Amino acid sequence: xxxxxxxxxxxxxxxxxxxxGYPGGAIMPVYDALLGSPIRHYLxxxxxxxxxxxxxxxxxxxxxxxxxxxxxxxxxxxxxxxxDAMMDSVPMVAITGQxxxxxxxxxxxxxxxxxxxxxxxxxxxxxxxxxxxxxxxVREAFRVAAEGRPGPVLIDIPKDVQVAAxxxxxxxxxxxxxxxxxxADEIAKAIALLKEAQRPVIYAGGGVRIAAAWDELRxxxxxxxxxxxxxxxxxxxxxxxxxxxxxxxxxxxxxxANLAVHECDLLIAVGARFDDRVTGKLDTFAPHASVVHxxxxxxxxxxxxxxxxxxxxxxxxxxxxxxxxxxCEAWRGxxxxxxxxxxxxxxxxxxxxxxxxxxxxxxxxxPRDSYVCCDVGQHQMWVxxxxxxxxxxxxxxxxxxGTMGFGLxxxxxVKMSKxxxxxxxxSGDGSIMMNIQEMATLNRYGVGVKLLILDNTALGMVRQxxxxxFAGRESEIDLSxxxxxxxxxxxxxxxxxxxERADETEDAIDAFLKADGPVVMHARIDRExxxxxxxxxxxxxxxxxxxxxxxxxx
Amino acid sequence: xxxxxxxxxxxxDDTALLRLLGVVRRRGFAVxxxxxxxxxxxxxxxxxxxxxxxxxxxxxxxxxxxxxVTRVSISTPPTPPVTTGDPSGVxxxxxx
Numbered sequence: 311x312x313x314x315x316x317x318x319x320x321x322x323x324x325x326x327x328x329x330x331g332y333p334g335g336a337i338m339p340v341y342d343a344l345l346g347s348p349i350r351h352y353l354x355x356x357x358x359x360x361x362x363x364x365x366x367x368x369x370x371x372x373x374x375x376x377x378x379x380x381x382x383x384x385x386x387x388x389x390x391x392x393x394d395a396m397m398d399s400v401p402m403v404a405i406t407g408q409x410x411x412x413x414x415x416x417x418x419x420x421x422x423x424x425x426x427x428x429x430x431x432x433x434x435x436x437x438x439x440x441x442x443x444x445x446x447x448v449r450e451a452f453r454v455a456a457e458g459r460p461g462p463v464l465i466d467i468p469k470d471v472q473v474a475a476x477x478x479x480x481x482x483x484x485x486x487x488x489x490x491x492x493x494a495d496e497i498a499k500a501i502a503l504l505k506e507a508q509r510p511v512i513y514a515g516g517g518v519r520i521a522a523a524w525d526e527l528r529x530x531x532x533x534x535x536x537x538x539x540x541x542x543x544x545x546x547x548x549x550x551x552x553x554x555x556x557x558x559x560x561x562x563x564x565x566x567a568n569l570a571v572h573e574c575d576l577l578i579a580v581g582a583r584f585d586d587r588v589t590g591k592l593d594t595f596a597p598h599a600s601v602v603h604x605x606x607x608x609x610x611x612x613x614x615x616x617x618x619x620x621x622x623x624x625x626x627x628x629x630x631x632x633x634x635x636x637x638c639e640a641w642r643g644x645x646x647x648x649x650x651x652x653x654x655x656x657x658x659x660x661x662x663x664x665x666x667x668x669x670x671x672x673x674x675x676x677p678r679d680s681y682v683c684c685d686v687g688q689h690q691m692w693v694x695x696x697x698x699x700x701x702x703x704x705x706x707x708x709x710x711x712g713t714m715g716f717g718l719x720x721x722x723x724v725k726m727s728k729x730x731x732x733x734x735x736x737s738g739d740g741s742i743m744m745n746i747q748e749m750a751t752l753n754r755y756g757v758g759v760k761l762l763i764l765d766n767t768a769l770g771m772v773r774q775x776x777x778x779x780f781a782g783r784e785s786e787i788d789l790s791x792x793x794x795x796x797x798x799x800x801x802x803x804x805x806x807x808x809x810e811r812a813d814e815t816e817d818a819i820d821a822f823l824k825a826d827g828p829v830v831m832h833a834r835i836d837r838e839x840x841x842x843x844x845x846x847x848x849x850x851x852x853x854x855x856x857x858x859x860x861x862x863x864x
Numbered sequence: 865x866x867x868x869x870x871x872x873x874x875x876x877d878d879t880a881l882l883r884l885l886g887v888v889r890r891r892g893f894a895v896x897x898x899x900x901x902x903x904x905x906x907x908x909x910x911x912x913x914x915x916x917x918x919x920x921x922x923x924x925x926x927x928x929x930x931x932x933v934t935r936v937s938i939s940t941p942p943t944p945p946v947t948t949g950d951p952s953g954v955x956x957x958x959x960x
Contacts (some may be wrong), residue, residue, distance in 0.1 A: 425877075429879065429886050435879070437878070454931055458929075606928070608925045609929050612919075612922060
C-alpha cells in the first residue's frame, strides 16, 4: 500500500461515498488509488464546480462534503468554494495534491502554497510529511470540519507522501456528540427576560440549518408564542405558512419582519450572527430590545451586539431550557396586522414575466420538499422572499460570501446525492455564466437538475443599485449579448424551454417539472425590475424604501 | 485605541504563529510586540501586545477557537496606547 491508497481507505472509513474533483499531476497517485474504491468520484468541469457540488451535499446532509484537486491552479480554483463554505459554516474536506517535498518552496511547476493561501478561510489545514501521519490527519479533518460550528478544512498532500510505501490502518470514524451543558445562570437570565417581555421576536438564522433544529425551533416558537423572523440562511426554520412566521428580515426582507424587530422589546437570536445585511445600521437594529443570544460559537456572542443573556452551546438544548410562555397576544395581533398590511402582491398587469409571480407559481406546483439552490443577485432575493421552504436544508444559497456561480454546481451535488428529490436551481443570466461548464457534468451523469434562468440581460442587482444610489449611471452591467441559453443548453445535451410572456409560464412550469433529465427553463424578464423593499446602505431597517408595486387590474 | 497584553499557549506546528497573527490582524488588531517561546517539544507560548479600538474580549474568544490553541488569557488589563517616536508603533519583534 502507498500513502494515496491509505488516504482512500481513510476516507472510506469516514463513510465518504462521493467525491467531486478534477485530476492533475500532483494528485495522480490518489486518482489511481480511487480505481477499485467504492467511493464514487464525479468529474466536474472546473474545480470550483467540485467545491460547490461538495457543498451541495454537505448543506443538505450535514456531513462533510469532499472535493479534490491537484496543486497550483487546481488548488487555487477551489479557493472560492472553500471561502464560501467558511462564511456559511458548511462542513467540507478539501484535498489537494502538492509538489513533492524535496521541491517544496522552489517555485516548482504548479506549486502554490495553498496552506498559506487558505489560512484565513479554513478552520484548519494539514500537510502530512510522512504517510504514517495520514490516518490521524484524516480523522482530525473530519472531526474539525463537523464539530461545533462547522466549516471547511484542507489536507494538502505532497506527491512523495502519496507514493511512499506504508502499512497502516485507518482510524475509527469520529462520532461527535455535544454534551456540553448550557450555563445555568444564563438560562435563568433568559427565562426572566422572557417572562418580562411584552413584544418578543425570535430571530433565527443559519444555526438552525446547521444543527437540524427546525423541529425544536417550531416547538420553542409555539411555547413562547413569539413571532419568528428568519435570516436568509434560516428560511424554512418554521414553515413559510406558519401563523407565527413574520417573514424574512434584513436588506431585502419583508417590511413586516423588519418592523417587528424594530419594535420588539426582546430579541431572541437563535443561531444568528447579526450580519450587516440583516441589521442595517447596527445601532438602530432592534433599538428597544434586550437580547438573548443562543449560539454554538462563543466568538459570535457579543461580537456585534452585547446580549443580556448568552447561551453558548447547542441551540436545541438552549431553546428547550428557556422555553417559557410569554403573554404577548396583543403583540401577535400587531405583527399579524403588519403582515397583512405589507403582504406580497403578485397581480402584475403586464404581459412580460413578473419574476416573483413565476417563482411563487413554481413553488406552489413543485413538491413541498423540493431543494432550491440559488445563485446571487436579484433572483436570489426573490427566491428568499417568495418560496416556502420545507426546512432550511432545502434552501441552498451563498449567503455570507455571495458567490455568483454557486447555484448550478451546488444543485448538482444535491441531486447526485439525493437522486429521487426534486432539485431546482434558480439562476440569473450573470450568475449562470460563472459555472455554466457544469451543464456538461449534468449531461455526463444524467443528473436531473431543473435550472431556471431569469434573464434580464443585465447584472440586475448592480444595475438596481446604480439606478438608486449612483444617479442611474449604468457602469458595466450590460449583458445584452448573452448567448441563446436555450440553444446553449441543447448544445450541452440538456432539454430546454424558452418563455418571454406571462401567459406562457403555466405550460412551461408543467414541462419543467415533468422533465426526467436535466432541463433548462430560460425566462426573459423585465430589465428594469427591481427587488423591493430595500434598506438603503447605512440606514435603519425601519427606513426601508419601496418602489413601484404592480398595479391591480380587474 | 487600547493596548492589551495577551498570553496564548498553542500546539507548535509549521503554521501555528501564522494562524494566530492572521486572526489578530483580520479581526482589527495591530500587533505591537510579540515574543514566542517553545514550551517543551510540542507547545508554543506566545506573549503579545496588541492594539485596537475593538473589544479585546471578542478577540480572545476568536483566538480560543483556533485549532491548537490550548489557553488564551489577558495578562494585563487594557491600557491606553504608548506614544513612541516610531509611527509604526512596532517596538520589538522576536519570533521563535
